[in-house]
Every structure is written in C-alpha cells, then in structure tokens.
Amino acid sequence: xxxxxxxxxxxxxxKTSSSSLDPSLRHFADPTFDPVDFLNDSLPPLAxxxxxxxxxxxxxxxxxxxxxxxxxxxxSAQNARLSNTLTQLTDEILRSGGRLAYEVEVLRGDTIxxxxxxxxxxxxxxxxxxxxxxxxxxRNDELEREHPVEESAxxxxxxxxxxxxxxxxxxxxxxxxxxxxxxxxxxxxxFGEAMEWPLPPSEVSLASSxxxxxxxxxxxxxxxxxxxxxxxxxxxxxxxxxxxDSNGGGQAGLEAASRxxxxxRQLATVWKGTIEExxxxxxxxSLAKLVEERRKLLDNQSKARDSKSSRQGxxxxxxxxxxxxxxxxxxxxxxxxxxxxxxxxxxxxxxxLE
Numbered sequence: 001x002x003x004x005x006x007x008x009x010x011x012x013x014x015k016t017s018s019s020s021l022d023p024s025l026r027h028f029a030d031p032t033f034d035p036v037d038f039l040n041d042s043l044p045p046l047a048x049x050x051x052x053x054x055x056x057x058x059x060x061x062x063x064x065x066x067x068x069x070x071x072x073x074x075x076s077a078q079n080a081r082l083s084n085t086l087t088q089l090t091d092e093i094l095r096s097g098g099r100l101a102y103e104v105e106v107l108r109g110d111t112i113x114x115x116x117x118x119x120x121x122x123x124x125x126x127x128x129x130x131x132x133x134x135x136x137x138x139r140n141d142e143l144e145r146e147h148p149v150e151e152s153a154x155x156x157x158x159x160x161x162x163x164x165x166x167x168x169x170x171x172x173x174x175x176x177x178x179x180x181x182x183x184x185x186x187x188x189x190x191f192g193e194a195m196e197w198p199l200p201p202s203e204v205s206l207a208s209s210x211x212x213x214x215x216x217x218x219x220x221x222x223x224x225x226x227x228x229x230x231x232x233x234x235x236x237x238x239x240x241x242x243x244x245d246s247n248g249g250g251q252a253g254l255e256a257a258s259r260x261x262x263x264x265r266q267l268a269t270v271w272k273g274t275i276e277e278x279x280x281x282x283x284x285x286s287l288a289k290l291v292e293e294r295r296k297l298l299d300n301q302s303k304a305r306d307s308k309s310s311r312q313g314x315x316x317x318x319x320x321x322x323x324x325x326x327x328x329x330x331x332x333x334x335x336x337x338x339x340x341x342x343x344x345x346x347x348x349x350x351x352x353l354e
Contacts, residue, residue: 025078042071194270197236200229203279233283236264240287244294254294261287 027033044067047058059067118126167175243257261284268280 025075043067190267190270193267196232197267197280198225198229198232199276199279200226200233202226203229203283204276236283237287237290240290244291249294251298254291254298257291257294261291 027038043064044057044059046064047060240257240260243260244253246253246256264287265281265284268277268284271277271280
C-alpha cells in the first residue's frame with residue numbers, strides 16, 4: 001500500500017493530481033505522506049473487550065478487518081489503474097523518443113548541410129553580394145566598439161569624399177544594397193534569356209544517345225517543343241548572320257557577331273553539368289565556326305588588297321629598262337628617217353645645178 005502511494009506520488013505532480021487521481025487519493029501526492037498516519041486516519045480504532053472505550057468510532061476486530069479489506073481493495077484498484085496509465089505513458093514516451101531522435105538527426109543533417117553550403121559552395125557568391133565580406137564587417141564593428149573614436153577627433157577631421165571609411169553606415173548599406181540589386185538583376189536577366197532559349201528534345205536525345213532506353217512515342221507537346229526549339233535555333237543563327245552582314249560585312253559586324261556568340265557561350269554555362277550542356281555548346285560552336293569563316297574571308301581580302309596596292313605603287317627595274325629602250329629605239333628610227341630625206345633633197349638640188 002505504501003509502495004502504491006509512493007508510485008502514485010512519483011507519477012502525478014501536485015498540479016495534475018486533481019485530474020489524474022481520485023479525490024480519495026489526493027493525499028498520496030502530498031510529499032509529507034505517512035502510511036501510518038493514513039491508516040490511523042482511515043480506519044477506526046480497535047475496541048478491546050477488556051477495556052471500555054469511550055470512542056464512538058471504535059470497532060471490533062471483525063468490523064475492522066472488513067473495513068481494512070475494503071480499503072485495500074480500493075487502493076489495489078487505484079494502483080492497477082494508475083499502473084496501466086503509467087505503462088501507457090511510458091510506451092508513448094518510448095515511441096516518441098525514437099521519432100524525436102529521428103527528427104533531431106534530420107535537423108542536424110540539414111543544419112550541417114546548410115552550414116557547408118554557406119561556408120563552401122556559396123562562399124564566393126556571398127562575397128559577390130557582400131564584397132567586403134561578412135567576417136570583415138563584423139571585425140570592423142568589433143574594433144569600433146573596442147576603440148571608439150573620440151568626439152574631438154571626429155569634429156576636427158573632415159570627411160573626405162571617395163573614402164568608404166568616412167561614409168555613414170547607412171550609405172555603406174545603401175551601396176551594398178545597390179550592388180546586391182545589380183547582381184540580382186544580372187541573375188534575373190540571365191535566367192530570363194535562358195528561359196527564352198529552349199532546346200529541341202531531339203538534340204538532347206542525340207547528346208545522350210549512348211544510353212539505350214526504350215521510351216514511348218513523343219506526343220504533341222514534344223512536337224511543339226521541337227518546333228519551338230528549332231525556331232529559336234534558326235532565329236539565333238539568323239541573328240549572327242545579320243550581325244556579320246551589318247556595316248557592309250566589315251570588321252565592325254564581325255566584332256558584334258563575336259560578342260553575341262560569346263554571350264551565348266556564357267549563357268550555356270547555366271546548364272553546366274546537365275544533359276543539355278553538350279548540345280548547347282555544340283550549337284554555339286557551329287555559330288562560332290560561321291564567325292571564324294567570315295574572319296578568314298576578311299583576312300584574305302585584306303591581304304589581297306594589300307598585295308595589289310603594293311604592286312601598283314612599286315614597279316620592277318626590268319619593266320622600267322624595257323620602257324626606256326623602246327623609247328630610245330623609236331627616237332633613233334625617227335632621226336634616221338629625217339637624215340635620209342635630207343640626203344635625197346640635196347642630191348636633187350645637185351642634179352638641177354649640173
């Protein structure tokens with residue numbers, strides 16, 4: 001009975017005793033519970049035959065025995081009920097313990113993964129958004145708190161424009177936010193261009209043709225994606241060709257086309273490590289081949305013009321000697337013909353004189 005009372009006192013606290021215990025058992029939750037006092041208070045005193053007692057509650061041995069049996073039965077029933085409740089609570093605690101341990105391990109793994117991602121994988125990206133770094137800013141704040149600047153020095157020294165240290169904190173925060181905004185706009189613009197560059201499913205299947213898997217026949221959705229991907233590929237190719245032909249097909253158009261191909265190559269890095277990377281780089285290489293062919297053509301044309309102008313500007317000495325000899329030969333022929341006519345005229349004059 002005392003053991004049952006101690007068990008009940010350990011399992012039920014004083015706040016929940018009114019709801020968990022029977023009103024007749026509330027005194028078991030009292031820390032100062034004494035089994036002897038409890039029995040003396042619950043059972044009437046024994047009436048002795050040799051002595052006449054004046055206590056009206058005195059009972060004979062038979063009555064006292066029956067009352068004791070009744071009290072023990074009640075306590076035994078309460079003990080069984082409380083033991084059953086304690087067993088159920090223990091089972092629930094054991095079941096919940098395993099579940100809680102699993103949830104704690106899951107949270108621990110997520111926390112470790114997040115910590116590794118922030119400290120290793122995203123470390124460079126975080127430095128891009130916050131160029132001076134979080135640790136550097138925290139160190140600067142700690143140094144400012146440890147070594148505060150005196151007011152007199154702050155009044156005497158005038159802030160120089162262009163130095164980040166003299167700028168107010170909100171200005172530095174605004175500058176950081178503007179940099180973050182610019183980076184986010186670049187990211188949004190890049191992903192927007194990536195969404196506007198679909199790839200035909202056939203190119204993906206060709207890129208991964210080393211895997212032999214029987215797939216179902218493509219449906220209308222796949223056909224529409226195929227048409228849209230090929231249309232975008234034709235549009236990009238036409239865009240590069242138009243840039244090559246712009247400005248008379250000269251060097252300016254070639255540079256514009258080269259910049260466009262390079263931007264597409266940078267955009268293809270969005271799919272780095274995916275199944276579409278190889279197909280997209282292959283398409284960009286085909287566009288780069290067009291630009292390289294146009295570059296070679298312009299180089300050949302430039303070399304041809306240079307060689308032609310050099311031939312026209314400088315003539316060989318053999319050509320000059322040949323031209324001078326032809327001129328001298330013509331002059332000598334003219335002089336010899338003039339002398340013959342003069343000799344004939346002089347002979348005619350001599351005949352007339354004779």
